[in-house]
Amino acid sequence: MTANPNAGRRRLNWLVAAIAVAVIVGVAACDQLGAQRAGAVAGFSVVAVYPHDPDAFTQGLAIEAGVLYEGTGQYGASTVRRVDLQSGRPEKQRALGPSYFGEGIAILGGSLYQLTWQNGVVVVFDVETFEVQRTVQYAGEGWGLTHDGRELIMSDGSATIRFRDPQTFAVTREIEVRDREVPVTKLNELEYIDGEIWANIWYDDRIVRISPADGAVLGYIDLANLYPRSARSSEAVLNGIAYDAAAKRLFVTGKNWPQLYEIKVVRP
Numbered sequence: 001m002t003a004n005p006n007a008g009r010r011r012l013n014w015l016v017a018a019i020a021v022a023v024i025v026g027v028a029a030c031d032q033l034g035a036q037r038a039g040a041v042a043g044f045s046v047v048a049v050y051p052h053d054p055d056a057f058t059q060g061l062a063i064e065a066g067v068l069y070e071g072t073g074q075y076g077a078s079t080v081r082r083v084d085l086q087s088g089r090p091e092k093q094r095a096l097g098p099s100y101f102g103e104g105i106a107i108l109g110g111s112l113y114q115l116t117w118q119n120g121v122v123v124v125f126d127v128e129t130f131e132v133q134r135t136v137q138y139a140g141e142g143w144g145l146t147h148d149g150r151e152l153i154m155s156d157g158s159a160t161i162r163f164r165d166p167q168t169f170a171v172t173r174e175i176e177v178r179d180r181e182v183p184v185t186k187l188n189e190l191e192y193i194d195g196e197i198w199a200n201i202w203y204d205d206r207i208v209r210i211s212p213a214d215g216a217v218l219g220y221i222d223l224a225n226l227y228p229r230s231a232r233s234s235e236a237v238l239n240g241i242a243y244d245a246a247a248k249r250l251f252v253t254g255k256n257w258p259q260l261y262e263i264k265v266v267r268p
Helices: 005-038
Strands: 041-051 058-064 067-072 079-083 090-095 102-108 111-116 121-126 132-137 145-147 152-155 160-164 171-176 187-193 196-201 206-210 217-222 238-244 249-254 259-266
Touching: 058 187, 058 249, 067 102, 067 111, 079 102, 102 152, 102 187, 111 145, 152 187, 187 238, 196 238
Parallel strands: 041 217, 058 102, 058 238, 102 145, 145 187
Antiparallel strands: 041 259, 058 067, 067 079, 079 090, 102 111, 111 121, 121 132, 145 152, 152 160, 160 171, 187 196, 196 206, 206 217, 238 249, 249 259
């Protein structure tokens, strides 16, 4: 019997088509998985609740050697303070003065840095005495501040995060925060956690996790149910992240919130 050459070609064409479909499906699945990872939203569980000064317009939160520090805002009410965790009361505090609106804080090398909103000044305190060591000028607004152990990391309410030399406050590099191709703006209080930058988003109950290498969004943490909006004013937004790296404890609060929460992130 003579073989049919067309049948062989049909089988070959079918095999090629099947492989092509499999490749397309596989690529699509990988793209979808990558998209899910990039925009993944984590939840939380509450570990403990502590008192927080409801008059504190929280702009910065940090933990150093197991001790909680806070920077507060508003003209005429801006302070830097060391806070007793159990009572929520300041153990030590210093006012910035009526002409300054305090913003984010960071503690590095024995110094506590506090940004100001529109004054273009970072005030550098001795972390033990709260004596002013120096002030340094910078351009633009100051919102959030943290550090990676070497450089200070600063937000200004835009999608841009700047890395700064802790001695001169000069910009060493900057990244633009993007969720895929979309810029994420209104970045506020910052914290550096396990190789990632975590940021509050102004008027949003999510924390965004950011790659310090390129600004890519690594995911979100949804805290909408932590302190209900119905129980707070419009300005009492989520703002304040502090991470105790030694004890692996994560604390969050908000502007004029009566509680500070220790939480555990529940990954999706």
